[in-house]
Amino acid sequence: MADGDLREYGIPDGLRGTEGVKRHQSVFRDRLDRIWFSLNRGISVVDPARLERNSVPTMVHVQELSADGNPLNIANVTHLPGGQQRITFSFAGLSFSAPDRVRYRYMLDGYDHD
Secondary structure: OOOOOOOOOOOOHHOOOOOOOOOOOOOOOOOOOOOEEEEEEEEEEHHHHHOOOOOOOEEEEEEEEEOOOOOOHHHHHHOOOOOOOEEEEEEEEEEOOOOHHHOOOOOOOOOOOO
């Protein structure tokens, strides 16, 4: 499964409920590739071809930066001196269109391999 292959649907997407009902076939895909859900508040249908993707990427805002416990002025930092043992970042992902769907994942280039 690649990034973006999984999408969580909810009330903002038009589902009538979010709790499933145990039936023989609670989720069904029809010949037009629409997905039908049997939910606690009725039947809902999603047409993936008509979904609007959030085309604006989430903006990352670095809030704080420190080296070995000493706060650094973010506005002036362009280079960190060598020999620092611990660097700490505080950041937030900003999304005005879907703030409840912001997920964090990071990797340090040249350090993290997986």
